[in-house]
Amino acid sequence: MNVAFLSTIESPDRWLPLLEKALPQERFFVWPEIGDPAAIDIAFVAVPPAGALARLPNLKLVQSLWMGVDGLLAQDDLPRHVPLARCIDRGMVAAMCESVLSHVIDFHRHHYVYRRQQSAREWNRLPQSMAADRTVGLLGLGELGGEAGPMLRSFGFRVRGWSRRPKSVIGVESCAGSEGLARMLPVCNVVVCLLPLTPETRGILNAATLALMPRGGAVINVARGAHVVDEDLLAALDSGQVARAYLDVFETEPLPVEHRYWTHPGVFMTPHTAALTEPRTATAMVVENINRLRNGLTPLALVDVEAGY
């Protein structure tokens, strides 16, 4: 089969050597050098050039190289009749678990306070809490929350989880629906957003939901910027309702230089690096999907376009 690599962001140099080695029967093309567009069977995409997908009339599969497909679903030229698969990358999931745990411990063990004290040459021990004294609430119990939950539990944190539909995850007390969220938030010292961005989840961290958390907690957003209503989070940080925000994603990226997040003392920002797709591990699932397609099987991780993930 013929595979076109379409990305304005991912470098083909990082992917093609691994893919060509793992899929010796396929022919790979890198946009715009794709030969006959009608001969392309599969598109590997990560922010494809505008109009590129529309020029490939015989696609059998659009395989995202990334886990999140909200950007792709918003592109006008995405062919809706072609199956679209997300990429569940174990390396990316592991990187996300590292980021989440690091932020949880930074809050739990007061490291952000100790950094301020160091700047002031102040030696002052704060009371130590045990992990079992903290409840972490995960918004989203899919590929990411399903891994992060048991990992946090293994450190002794109490873990709650919320998802659109009820799910069962080991070590996580889970709930669903808006009533479930309203019941969960009042016990969560830390809330971690790991949701897909859909019309239902947009703005889920807002004045009303943040007000349900115990005063002085932390918010970690490693999903999409639009999950947070920025003005509401800033107001909650200003009032002390939220003590700390760990933000990796923003509605506009790079975050505009005048945005208050850059300088707010309660915010730690990373430049959308909480978890990057790692070709060394992501290739495994991409290869599996190509082999499934070749053998007439349904690819894994197909996107439900209606649900938006």
Add this chain to the structure above:
Amino acid sequence: MNVAFLSTIESPDRWLPLLEKALPQERFFVWPEIGDPAAIDIAFVAVPPAGALARLPNLKLVQSLWMGVDGLLAQDDLPRHVPLARCIDRGMVAAMCESVLSHVIDFHRHHYVYRRQQSAREWNRLPQSMAADRTVGLLGLGELGGEAGPMLRSFGFRVRGWSRRPKSVIGVESCAGSEGLARMLPVCNVVVCLLPLTPETRGILNAATLALMPRGGAVINVARGAHVVDEDLLAALDSGQVARAYLDVFETEPLPVEHRYWTHPGVFMTPHTAALTEPRTATAMVVENINRLRNGLTPLALVDVEAGY
């Protein structure tokens, strides 16, 4: 039996309710209200008042409330003929694992660089490494290293370990002796000091050993300040040989305000809070030792005074 609580640091209010509940047969006294000194069988100590232990002629056990006993062994009035037990506290060990992992991820995932970038309003993604790309070297494979090693391994880090005598820890490639240390350090991107302080381990992180590490690594010291030769570490930070130091312990505590660690951009300092003894979990081992003593059994975690731990 009669137990005297002797500490200038630990508050009896945090300990006695738990101990009295778990040991209903014993009588507890808090220094200086200890009644007849000759009737005291056991001393619970954490920096006891100078001269207090010498006044108790019939002690059967000195039970430290802390894991580290180097301070106690340096006290002139420690009765050398009385068995001395360390306290292996699962909560303290868990707290140490949290601190170590947090610092390892801060370095591994460039969080310290992202904090600097945030201050400069700079949006710049650094290359992501996988945990398997990093080797963490643990100095010490006792109660702390024996837990931290498998925990780090479970995240995918390659883990090496060094101890005085050869030890076997799951997931850790271990070595011993000075030749072992010289072989291990050149592959360690991160070195974590978890050693007891003894004449052999004092100053173990010095110009010679730091020079063996790959350039641009990180040093984490959560053991004792005297394990590090401060001037050598500062020189290694200044030259870039060591990119980052996470320091919880110092030869003089609180660290004097004029010390360069406070302001060095490569240093994150915490005020000896990497792991505090947690009475809720430490009580278990103290209770076990009292019951052993009552039943004529040898207490656990007795200190080898010659070895110094």
